[in-house]
Structures are given as C-alpha cells and as structure tokens.
Amino acid sequence: MWTTIVNIFPYAILFTIPLLITALGGLFSERSGVVNIGLEGLMVIGAFAGSYTVFKLQDKYPNEGWVLWMGLLVAVAAGILFSLLHAFASINLSADQVISGTAINMIAGALTIFMARNMTGSGNIRVPGFSPFNVPVLSKIPILGPLIFTKTYWTTWLILAVLAVSSFVLYKSAFGLRLRACGEHPHAAEAAGVNVKKMRYFGVMISGAFAGLGGAIIILTYSGEFSGTVAGLGFLALAALIFGQWRPLGVLAATLFFGFATTVANVSQVIPSLAVVPPIILKVFPYVVTLLALVLFSKTSRAPKAAGEPYDPGKR
C-alpha cells in the first residue's frame, strides 16, 4: 500500500498543478465579477504558444534549459492577449459572458490546430519537457520526503509560490480588496473611487495569464505533445473553483482532490485493491462530486455576488 501511494503521489501532484493554476486564474476573474468559462480555450492557447515557442527555439538552442522557461513566458503572454477578447466582449460590450467564453473555447480549439497544421502537417507538436528531480536533503525526510520532495518539478514550486502570492494579494493588498469589491458590489466600489472596468480587465487578464501557464505546463511536464485540446481540464478547473468556494486554499484542496481522483482513475487497473471498482465510477467521480457540492453549497454559496453580471454604472 505504502509503495503504491509513494508511486502515485508525484503523478497526482503533477496532474494537480495545471489544474490549480488555471482554477486560481478563474478565481481572479470571477472575484472581479467576470465569469470565465473560456478557461479551457485559454489553456489550449497557452499549450499551443508554449509548444510552438519551444519547438522553434530548440532547433537553434538544443538542450538549453531556458528555452522551456521561455515557452512558459510566451504562453503567459498569449493567454493574456487572448483573454482580452473575453474582457472586451464582457466588460466593454456587456456581452453574455458565458457565450463570449464559449466563443473563446471554440476559437482557441480551431485556431491552434489550424496554425499547428500549417507548421507540422499532422497538427501535433512534439516538444521536450522539464525533467523531474529530487530535492536535496528534504527528500530524505521520512514520509514527507518520498511523497512531496522526490520526482518533483520546478514548475510545481513556481505554481505553489504563485498560489502563496495570490492569497496574499487577494486578502492583504489594496488591489485585492478592490478586485473583490468589484465582484461583490461594483456600484459601491465605483462610489468608493475604484475603476470597476479596469479592475475587471485585470481580473480577466490574470485568468488568461494563469490558464495559459497551466496549459503550457501540461505540455512541458507530463504530456510532451500538443494535440489541440486539454481534454476538459479547463472545465474541471472551473468545477474546482466552485468546489473550493472561490478561495485560494479551497481551490488548492479541490484541485488536489481532483488530481488524486484522476490519477487513481488512470492507474486503477494496475492496482489490485482498486481494480475491483468499475473504472466508470472512478472516472465520473469528480464530476458527480461537483454536482453534489453544487447542491450542498446552494444555500451557503460564497460565489461573488456580481459575477456574470455586466457592470452598468447607470443601474442602482
């Protein structure tokens, strides 16, 4: 049993990280008052931008580590640029945010494969990725060492740092307070001198940056190949956001839960004690649990009150 846990733990964390950063991006967007179901598409954009960059740079600079980091950076930039489409539609034009998000998903899926096919013909881009390493000293700690500090990736620590900074910014900085106010009561925020539109732009752009980063991390850690989709992980991140009740630590717990659930479902066939469970149960588990959570939290939901509503300064 212990060896099984030790074996699947690094994979579960690996799978959790892209989900975590994307859900965290969604958190900033929704906390500012803009629902973003385009997370899936923004992840695809990040995945494409990341693999495109690494693919192009690796010819000139083979085996150089900074190429991968450059891939992540370009993915962040692409995510921000693309999220502006959603921001413009939902903030300036008061468009239906769900429809605009759906459009983002569709444009991302179609456009990236179109571009990738122009490059490689098949539409798939294979790239090298980060290598895992054992943290010196810390990996020798009993129990925690083998679980958390072995076979770990630099990206994992980067994202955990981003999580810590995000929590701080959201709850301890003026920026975070203003952002949250825009999602709860935009008119009060405006009256207090906050530029609601600007804050919402920031929220959506952060979600674009984080989702793009998440998409690129998938490619550069466990997937290794861009194929035009992230297989519903963006929607799962959205579920994690709700499950985590729009709080950073809640999102961390929810994504860890989904990360483990998915990893267990993926490896269940080779673990005797799990092979007896029909795989369908493990596969639908995260989604059914989210549905149940939606019902359970329906009375006490902490969803940002103004999320999804276009801000109309004339409406009091």
Next chain:
Amino acid sequence: MNNRIVISLCAVVFGLLAGAVLMLATGHNAGSGYSYLFEGGLKNAERIGNTLATATPLILSGLSVAFAFRTGLFNIGVAGQLLVGGFCASVVGLGLDLPKVLLLPVMLIVGAAGGALWAVVPGLLKARFNVHEVVSSIMMNWVGFWTVYYGVQSLIKNPSSETESKQLPEAATLKAAWLTDLFHGSYINLGLLVAVVIVLVIAFIINKTTFGYELKAVGHNRDAAEYAGIAVNRSIVYSMAISGAIAGLGGVVMYAGNASNIQIGILPSQGFDGIAVSLLGANNPFGVLLSAIFFGLLYSGRGFMNAMTDIPPEIADSIIAIIIYFSATSILIERLLRRFKRRRANAKIAAVQEGKVKKSYVDNDR
C-alpha cells in the same frame, strides 16, 4: 427582427473576412480557398446532399440550444445529450429485432428520452436548488462522456475495434435508398426530414401555444411569471427536458443516420456548434435551420478545399468560431449600424444646408 437578420449577416461577413485574413496570413490564397470551399459543398447533387446531411445534427443541436435560450436557460450540455441520446438509440437498434418502420420510431423516442434524461438533471437542480444550469450541464457532459465510453465497451462494443460500437443493421439506420439515389450516392438520410418536422413543431410550440408562452414568460422574468400564476419550477424542468429531447434526436440522427456507429472518446463538437447555430439564427427555429445549413456548407466543403489546396480543414471551424464571437458581441455591430445611419442622416442635413432639399422636409424626417 429585421435588425437581427442584418446583424447575423454582418457577423457572417466579418467571420468570412477574418477567415480570409487568416488564410492570407498563413501564406495561402484566400480567393481559391473560398471558391474550393463553396464548390466542395455545392458542386453537384451528391455534395449538396452531403451538405444537408452535415447540417442535420446541427439543426437539432442548434434548435435545442435555441429552445433553451428562448425559455431563459443556457443549455451548454448539448454535447453530452447528443451522445447519450445516440447511445440509447444504438443499444435499442442493436438489441431489438423489429421491422424498419417500427424500429426507427422506437429509436427516435428512446434517443429523445435519453437526451431528455440528461438535461432534466440540470433542470431539476436549477428548479429545486437554484444551481446554475451552465455549470451543472458541463458536469453532465463529462458524466455522459464516460458513461457512453464504458457503456459502449460493455454493451455494444465492435469486436474489431476498441474505440467504436458495432455497426447498426440496415433496419436500424435512417439511411433510405431512394434518398441516397436522389442525391447520387450522398449520405443524406431521413434525419433531415425528422429535423425539419421538429423545427416546425418547436416553432409552433413557441409561437402559438399557451404552454410555449408560459415557458417564454419564465425565461423573461421568473418572478413576474410566478406572480401570474405559472408554475415556474415545473416550467424550468419542462424546458430543459424538451431541449434535451431535441438534442437526443440530434444524437440519433448523428449516430444512426450520418454514421452507423458511435466513436467513443470524443465529445461531439456538434454540441458546441449548436450554440453558434442558435446565436447566428437569432434563437428563431427558422433562423436555426438556415444557419445550420450554412455551417453544414462550411463543414462539408472543407474536405474538398483541403484536397485541392494545402489549407488545413480547420479553417471552417475557425470561421464558425469567429462568427460566434461576432454574434456574441452584436452590440458592436449595432453601434456600427447606428453610426452608419447617423452619418447618412448627417449627409442629408448637409445636403439641406446646400439648399438641395427643402429644410422642413428633413426636419420632419428626423
């Protein structure tokens, strides 16, 4: 209404222009790209038949989304409902040994029921617990995805392939020899007739019945509808059930008409295209019919275009996605139209000042 048509046409024009820019930017010839794209969908009877066949599931998925929109709900779970409806119909089609005239209606009913079942869950959650239907139907999409994945594998797996179901027998498909001959060997099938009938039925329900009026009233203003004595919660569940049933029929048409088995491991893109179809068709059943045929044309012509040029077929998907973005931001187009009108009015005033038109006439006109 007239305004909506202009907006939809503008969205189409912008989408096609953006597609042209995309082709040019990637070093292709946009002119020949479009001429092959439209030739591929319209060149001869067979290709026209294929265009209509490609449009058939889109008509139903678009209608499903449009019906939900009209009643104030956003059914983003059409993909899952298509899949489940198609799966239920396939199980019945493979399991029951009936003559074709009986089997097809049974399959259609079972497919509609499967789709309805999948849509009722978000409907109930919305009515009973006020859970937003968008999130719950996205979850239902993935539950449906995996249910069908393992359902096909354990019930109707194709012995020669891991990722598809058994071929349906002749009696269990909507293919009809006379229709295939009429269109010179196209894969057009009876599904098109089903879709057109459903369009008429839904248009009638929405526009001409008390039931449809009540559903629309709930969509417009839940509180006012309740005050008027309409059972709001029941209406929400009915709306989702009908929307899901239409999607389920779309699944039957897809998997037992255009195709004759189910590929597992993909969420059918037709479900999301339904949102685009519905938006472009201004949520009107006949608008849905037209826009589905237009998207069908893009999808069925892209193969020919890809064969004749080296433009990737995903250009069609890109154009559709851009059209939906322009539909979503229709306010932008409205503003442009308004500015255009104002400029025309200003031009008229300028003309007056030059003394070409009588001033009093224009004052009345404004």
